[in-house]
Amino acid sequence: xxxxxxxxxxxxxxxxxxxxxxxxxxxxxxxxxxxxxxxxxxxxxxxxxxxxxxxxxxxxxxxxxxxxxxxxxxxxxxxxxxxxxxxxxxxxxxxxxxxxxxxxxxxxxxxxxxxxxxxxxxxxxxxxxxxxxxxxxxxxxxxxxxxxxxxxxxxxx
Amino acid sequence: xxxxxxxxxxxxxxxxxxxxxxxxxxxxxxxxxxxxxxxxxxxxxxxxxxxxxxxxxxxxxxxxxxxxxxxxxxxxxxxxxxxxxxxxxxxxxxxxxxxxxxxxxxxxxxxxxxxxxxxxxxxxxxxxxxxxxxxxxxxxxxxxxxxxxxxxxxxxxxxxxxxxxxxxxxxxxxxxxxxxxxxxxxxxxxxxxxxxxxxxxxxxxxxxxxxxxxxxxxxxxxxxxxxxxxxxxxxxxxxxxxxxxxxxxxxxxxxxxxxxxxxxxxxxxxxxxxxxxxxxxxxxxxxxxxxxxxxxxxxxxxxxxxxxxxxxxxxxxxxxxxxxxxxx
Numbered sequence: 001x002x003x004x005x006x007x008x009x010x011x012x013x014x015x016x017x018x019x020x021x022x023x024x025x026x027x028x029x030x031x032x033x034x035x036x037x038x039x040x041x042x043x044x045x046x047x048x049x050x051x052x053x054x055x056x057x058x059x060x061x062x063x064x065x066x067x068x069x070x071x072x073x074x075x076x077x078x079x080x081x082x083x084x085x086x087x088x089x090x091x092x093x094x095x096x097x098x099x100x101x102x103x104x105x106x107x108x109x110x111x112x113x114x115x116x117x118x119x120x121x122x123x124x125x126x127x128x129x130x131x132x133x134x135x136x137x138x139x140x141x142x143x144x145x146x147x148x149x150x151x152x153x154x155x156x157x
Numbered sequence: 158x159x160x161x162x163x164x165x166x167x168x169x170x171x172x173x174x175x176x177x178x179x180x181x182x183x184x185x186x187x188x189x190x191x192x193x194x195x196x197x198x199x200x201x202x203x204x205x206x207x208x209x210x211x212x213x214x215x216x217x218x219x220x221x222x223x224x225x226x227x228x229x230x231x232x233x234x235x236x237x238x239x240x241x242x243x244x245x246x247x248x249x250x251x252x253x254x255x256x257x258x259x260x261x262x263x264x265x266x267x268x269x270x271x272x273x274x275x276x277x278x279x280x281x282x283x284x285x286x287x288x289x290x291x292x293x294x295x296x297x298x299x300x301x302x303x304x305x306x307x308x309x310x311x312x313x314x315x316x317x318x319x320x321x322x323x324x325x326x327x328x329x330x331x332x333x334x335x336x337x338x339x340x341x342x343x344x345x346x347x348x349x350x351x352x353x354x355x356x357x358x359x360x361x362x363x364x365x366x367x368x369x370x371x372x373x374x375x376x377x378x379x380x381x382x383x384x385x386x387x388x389x390x391x392x393x394x395x396x397x398x399x400x401x402x403x404x405x406x407x408x409x410x411x412x413x414x415x416x417x418x419x420x421x422x423x424x425x426x427x428x429x430x431x432x433x434x435x436x437x438x439x440x441x442x443x444x445x446x447x448x449x450x451x452x453x454x455x456x457x458x459x460x461x462x463x464x465x466x467x468x469x470x471x472x473x474x475x476x477x478x479x480x481x482x483x484x485x
Contacts (some may be wrong), residue, residue: 062450073461
């Protein structure tokens, strides 16, 4: 029994580490879609020259999106199938889930927009870009607040 | 077998397999080249006919003069010091390269044709890519692609960060400092003006007219029409003269198709290259990776759900006492 608990703990720690690493690189490369890293010398730091290459940062951002989507659906369905009787989303969990959903949804629309022969209206594209940026900043801020206040995603049912 | 490793491996391999499968599912360049009947307008530029008279250049400057930048001076001080002013307002007459005030110029190349040195001239401007990186990767949506496939930059929204130029395979857009939205935001810390490039006279096309450069050409060097027709015509001309085509598959396909009697490698070697002087190299599809990863994103949720379902079924089968399952 304790062996099962230990393996579950290791599994969730692995998922958490992968999730945090993915978020970190997605945020880093996402902000890198604006021409700021070269202007503000960050890409001059040895080992970080790739931050000034928009194609590299775009590809890393896209790979991060693939991993994040897989993780989010894995965790969400695992929660629905296995854990909903033992735990439920806390208030802060709902806020973060809503913000993450908004970020993923707007990001997915941007990916669609970037496909060939896809046209969104000019105003919608501008709103989408700003919404995605604002959503990410709100999500990161919410996570910082939750980290400081030690709020968890779930609470006992 | 350790069930933990098994499930993790499943999750990891599921995502990897999805990414791998998708990465080979959509060949970017070929897919674009094969699907060009979407109502996009393209231009055929028959290099044989160009005499380098610059009538197109003059017509472009005249037609687009109202769109040219009128910068406010003195320019605001920008930080950090590596951010350089890009000012063409005192050099508006420059017409032998791309500038914010010159969106089309004539490129010269001296090449051997039938053993003789021959000067070839060709108009150069934005290629108007089918899937333009300048538009797709603009972080603010200030670069846009119209329904007819032509791309342009909105000077009221552009902040002049020059990302469009950075991602353009031909480095086409040109920056003018001291103009645009950035002046009203944080001019010292973000932005640096507005980027300018050929907009294919979108306003004239909207009025049912042809782009100014096409109308002004005395030799009918350029022809505009549906992309499929233009490509068919380009190949017909190339076949007739034993010539070469450029722009059909470059960067996954563009809406500017050149036909030349000499190989473009020869022309590329002979032309001046650098900032404001676009090359004629072969160009891979800059957006192909994005298209492939997009396909992987469709598969990723499936992999995640499958991994969760496998874990759930394994956990449940373990929880059931041996012999509780009805034997068939």
